[in-house]
Amino acid sequence: MILPSALILTSLLLQHYGSRAESSHVSKFQLTAIKEQNGVQDSQLEKVLTVSGEGMVTSPNFPHTYPRNIELVWRLVAPSNMRIQLSFDQHFGLEEPEDGICKYDFVELEDLSEKSMVGRWCGAESVSISHVSKGSQVRIRFLSDEYFPSEPGFCIRYSLQPVSDSEADSPAEVPPSQQGLEELTDAVAGLGTVEEVLKYLEPERWQLDMEELYKPTWHVLGKSFILNRKARGTDLNLLREEVRLYSCTPRNFSVSLREELRRTDVIFWPSCLLVKRCGGNCACCSHRGYDCQCVPARVAKKYHEVLVLKHRPGIRGLQKSMTDVALEHHEECVCECSDDSD
Incomplete structure (x- = not known):
């Protein structure tokens, strides 16, 4: 009675692990660890597809509702002398974006x-993009959370395209993120919003950068957030707006962050900020003297x-981060005059 049971158990184990080995060999799954901010923390499986002709990558159940809480990754690999052309099927529908992201x-x-992101797509509008890879490999990643699955999902068709002679001979155009600091400083200074900068x-991944910049992180909140929240109810500078226009008072001055902080190795955006600095004349000063100067009597550091x-040595692209900078603000000003007898 024991021998048949052991044979059955052995047969089942061989069948189970044999099928796993065969599946792993055919689809070439590679296991890597990843952690997502929206709660999907399972390991991701990267399926390697050798591109030898036409084919497609689709969401599960396309053109019907895809499953919840899944993550799928496909890496398309073509011969080194070929490029991969990708286009979306007109039937497209994923969960809607939030705030355009x-x-x-x-x-x-x-x-x-x-190592550049071509784009990220969601929502109900069809995707009209047709992309030809710069090299012989591309990665497609699909993620769904545990809420509101949509239909029909997506379908991306791929095919091969030979490398043209002009592509092989033409020099690569330097992207903005690889330009020099001075050139970038001039370009960025003329832009009006963070979105325009990114x-x-x-241009192909600015939404991802926006999400990375503003998403909550585990570290302690910056001083600018904490101090501004505490001081939000009272702004002492507003009480001084009725002071006579040309008197010795704190007033708005624009300062260049690179000059103020003496940092020439990075680019700040905005490149200038408003600070309170003493300005105006000393006509209202009652001191009987001459050579009067408006000087700060109380100085505070604000964030x-x-x-x-910032350029990262040996790495393409720029490091982008939200950072606290401390600037000197003059909160009170006085007229400092030389005595008549001097």
């Missing part, structure tokens, strides 16, 4: 030869949160 259910495309630097762009 795909945060929950999305499909994204990454060009592995340049679109200029990374401002700005976008910092």
Whole structure:
């Protein structure tokens, strides 16, 4: 009675692990660890597809509702002398974005030869993009959270395209993120919003950068957030607005952050900030003297949160971060005059 049971158990184990080995060999799954901010913390499986002709990658159950809480990754590999052309099927539908950013259910495309994100898509509008890879490998990643799955999902068709002679001979255009600091400083200074800055630097992945900049993190909140929240109810500078226009009072001055902080190795955006500095004449001063100067009587250091762009040695692209900078503010001013007898 024991022998048949052992044989059955052995047969089942061989069948189970044999099927796993065969599946792993055919689909070439590679196991890597990943952690997502929206709660999907399972290991991700990267399925490697050798591109030898036409094919497609789809969300599960396409063109019907895809499952919840899944993550799928495909790496498309073509011969080194070929490029991969990708286009979306007109039937497309994923969970809607929030504030214009795909945060929950999305499909994204990454060009592995340049380690650059081509884009991320979600919502109900069809995707009209047709992309030809810069190298021989691309990665497609699909993620859905545990809420509001949509239909029909997505379908991306791929095919091969030979490398053209002009592409092989033409020099690579230097992207904005690889330009020199001075050139970038002039370009960024003329932009009006953070969105415009990121679109200029990374036109294909600016939404991802926006999400990274503003998403909550585990570290302690910056001083600018804490101090501004505490002082939000009272702004002493507003009480001084009725002071005579040309008297010795704190007033708004624009300062260049690179000059003020003596940092020439990074780019700040905004490049200038308003600070309170003593200004105006001393006509209202009652001191009977001459050579009067408006000087600060009380100085405070205040923190401002700005976008910092910095080159990373040996790494393509710019490091982008929100950083606190401390600037000197004059809160009270007095007229300092020389005595008549001097």
